[in-house]
Amino acid sequence: MADERSAIPLADVLGAANELVSAGLIKDYALGGALAAIYYTEPVTTYDADIFFVVSDKTLSAGIPAIYSHLKSEGWRVEREHFIVKDFPVQFLAASGLTEEAVRAAKQIEYEGVPAKVFRPEYIIAISASVGRHKDRARIEQLLEQATIDKPLLDDILRRYNLNLPKK
Amino acid sequence: MKSEFRRELAQQPFEEKIHKVGELISLSRKVKTDASLDSDENTGFNGAELSESVLARDWNSPEEDAVWSNL
Numbered sequence: 001m002a003d004e005r006s007a008i009p010l011a012d013v014l015g016a017a018n019e020l021v022s023a024g025l026i027k028d029y030a031l032g033g034a035l036a037a038i039y040y041t042e043p044v045t046t047y048d049a050d051i052f053f054v055v056s057d058k059t060l061s062a063g064i065p066a067i068y069s070h071l072k073s074e075g076w077r078v079e080r081e082h083f084i085v086k087d088f089p090v091q092f093l094a095a096s097g098l099t100e101e102a103v104r105a106a107k108q109i110e111y112e113g114v115p116a117k118v119f120r121p122e123y124i125i126a127i128s129a130s131v132g133r134h135k136d137r138a139r140i141e142q143l144l145e146q147a148t149i150d151k152p153l154l155d156d157i158l159r160r161y162n163l164n165l166p167k168k
Numbered sequence: 169m170k171s172e173f174r175r176e177l178a179q180q181p182f183e184e185k186i187h188k189v190g191e192l193i194s195l196s197r198k199v200k201t202d203a204s205l206d207s208d209e210n211t212g213f214n215g216a217e218l219s220e221s222v223l224a225r226d227w228n229s230p231e232e233d234a235v236w237s238n239l
Binding site: 007008010035038039040041042043044045046047109111112145146147 | 174
């Protein structure tokens with residue numbers, strides 16, 4: 001029987017992202033999306049991991065074929081927009097603008113002994129405000145309630161990217 | 169009271185929170201698989217089709233609270 005704890009193989013995901021950096025295929029990366037929010041909030045359900053990366057190759061393909069080849073050689077497979085590792089979907093998203101700034105400012109963490117970076121809550125809030133789906137509004141509310149927020153930093157990000165928090 | 173409890177959950181180690189989410193995903197897969205086996209249209213389970221909206225639908229239900237009560 002499979003270990004329930006392996007349902008989210010996050011250490012494998014972060015380890016693979018570290019390998020992509022070491023191989024020079026990406027410059028930098030950070031965990032974003034729901035899993036990043038969970039670093040600061042109560043657990044919430046999600047069905048994939050979002051890895052935002054800063055490209056090494058600024059061409060149109062942004063090094064995606066090289067990333068694909070590397071992960072495939074590690075036993076990952078591709079289904080639609082997701083890479084699949086141990087039955088868990090992972091999205092690799094090329095960062096730009098706000099998300100690139102979020103990667104560069106991300107918090108250094110360690111997950112099960114694997115060094116990694118995770119978006120700071122102020123950036124998760126700003127990115128959620130820019131997307132604006134129902135689940136993004138819920139994420140903002142949770143972060144504001146449960147995380148320690150650097151309010152001046154959040155205000156600065158929102159101002160620079162011309163974003164507003166949703167009204168309650 | 170409920171938001172206090174949720175804030176306490178937020179303070180748990182990241183690894184522990186991720187494992188809890190993993191348990192919910194496994195549970196959801198099992199429920200979906202069982203439902204699929206019971207169905208006349210047995211189309212099997214595709215993990216990639218796990219829907220966040222379905223998973224989140226009962227988030228605030230008493231049953232959901234019960235799942236988290238052992239934390």
